Amino acid sequence: MAVLIQGASRGLGLQFCKHILASRKELLVLATCRRPSEAEALQALRAEFPRRLALFPLDATREAEARQAAEAVAQEHAGLDLLVNCGALLHPRGGRGETSLRDVAAQDLALTLATNSIGPLVVAKYFTPLLLNGTGAFGRQSTDPGKKHQAILVNMSARVGSIGDNALGGWYSYRMSKAALNMATKNLSIELRRGKAKVICVSLHPGTVDTDLSKPYHKNVPKGKLFSPEHSVNCLMSIINNLDMEQTGKFFAWDGSELPW
Template structure:
């Protein structure tokens, strides 16, 4: 059976670009794109129409466990396995801007950010791991030694600002906390899922500062050469994904393949 890749949070930005890249460069892989409102995801619908037969769009709000469970059941009955999952969805904050100081913090804003950015990808793992364990290791590097082989890959999209060691500026409480905790989920998953016969590689990837809606309020602070296109960023991240193996699991990498400290 052909490879199966699932991109969670595919309506726009990097998630949409991952779908486009996979369709163009990983034929004949089947692509499952999930988003919370397929009817409003015009670019995704257009892509799906262009690649009819290779792309499936499923409704999935990552903050709703029922949606995740239903999507996993649907993927199980249609494909029986997944080889790669990319959790791309996230928000900076429900207000669209990170908190600049403590007085901007609200309990509900922080809880919503954590629900989408951290709890969602963890619950995705809960329901999709059995399908990843049925995977055939179609993505990443397949080492010759049997005990090093993996069946699937989980990519959690993180951000450099989620690194505790790298934090010299402060601010953005909710987003930083959500990505630091997501990195802990990545590490925990890599340990639990790196055991046994069907191993799963789990990494956090930072895409650089990319020209999307998420970073738009801050574009004027970024020099032109530091603001990446989605095409460039996804090409760099796919280069990393193509070389992943069990020895690289449980770490965070930036777009240029450098490891990011926790």
Template sequence: MDSPTYGIRSIRQPRFKALCPSTTLCKQDKSFTLSFDVTMILHLPPTQYFFMASHSPRFLSLTRRAFSSSSSSSLGGVSMVQGASRGIGLEFVKQLLENDDKELVIATCRNPSASTGLIHLKDKFADRLRILPLDLTVESSIEASALSIKGTYGRLNLLINASGILSIPEIMHPETTLNKVEKSSLMLAYEVNAVGPILVIKHMWPLLKAGGGNGTGRSTAVVASLSARVASIGDNRLGGWHSYRSSKAALNQLSKTVSLEFARKKDPITCILLHPGTVDTDLSKPFQRNIAPDKIFSKEFSVQKLLSIINNVKSHDNGKFFAWDGQEIPW
């Protein structure tokens, strides 16, 4: 007798069938036990599945399982880092991969082929790291990334918005006086620091609702956007940096607003903002001269602290703004 062929069929997608040749079927006490190679379904959407064993010409119905609640937790979470080409974003990708050998990580940036750091991580974590192009200034690019993630994973459990712009040589500089404020700098800062991240949240929203906290140990999915203490209106005592301050303050307001919508709709998503401290990156390097050395953090230290906040976040933290040490920052 030929060996039977077993497949997986989604309740929500009855036409979908993924063959698992390594599946075996055993009869035990008039019931059937199904075993299969879990790697075969690693990237299936988190929904309910029932398993069909076919032995031509008859079909034998086996059992229905809640894939999203039990099996998904054994597979780990699916995390996305937007702005992952270098600096803090790249370090987030690295630590997420190193900290959990079940974590699937999606790294996005405008030009992945130019990121030697991501290429190196891909060589090391080929089976758990996916790199996607995403231009933060083009909404269709953001939407395309969301559709790609939906088709492969069907969910997200963590979204980190790590992009940020403070200065560009010969193009944009932090303003020290009102006389140096330019429309082009303001618009660019708002586009990268506020508009882009909120559009990423918009298009990843269905995936975050689908993922919730499944496979992570958290009660909800988490959206963590990198802000800055200088975005605080109540804590602004020095002025200056008009474009950067105001664009990050806009990100804070937008994030707070969507957090209220998540709560009102009872979506399993917690939205927080994070201040990483002054970190030794390309963004801060031109402005480190007047900062005490012990106040400048390494990327490794800052991301370790931020991930600790993310991993311990509770639903009542929704809409809050935290510094790297876990202290709340006033709006």
């Protein structure tokens, strides 16, 4: 049994690796990032769990690398029980992103969409054959044989990607990229529940987490609402462990509440 964490070099991705290695000792963790040899925290974690953590290079904006990573994993593993797409970009130039229309640049939009929307979908494309061969180690299995699932696919989204929840505007590229990712999740959920082998597909909002990605906004976060990666992943794993086929295609916040598209 194995799980794959895409974008595992830091932040939530790294914490997902730590959590699963510590809590599910029967599982192997396959971690991807652009340059594993330079990911110091990930390398330290592999030194701690040399037999249960494997690293693979994967830049999700490069389709060939996604295909090669999937082929490399398939040579050693028959299936995957969980895939979490964590890799994300707030804005290519750093800072707070676009506060108004005058800040929008086509190049920034393209790179953000490539990283946050297209990349996770391409990763799903190449790893889905392994998900369809999973053992159903995560989530709650239905007593109805027709509603059993083989694996779970999680796309790490954000509340600002909700069109229905958008009351402030701004953040054009990031909002658009997460809204597009949510549409990819919905599409995947429809396609991957049709066959005999089924995969639960959900988007998850982790809350505002104390990571490099969210640093520009920390001073504006209300007291008690800036989460540690440990707290956020604990909450997200609780959701994942309780998913079933009735919830595929939905968008959940860290506290289990369903968010509008």
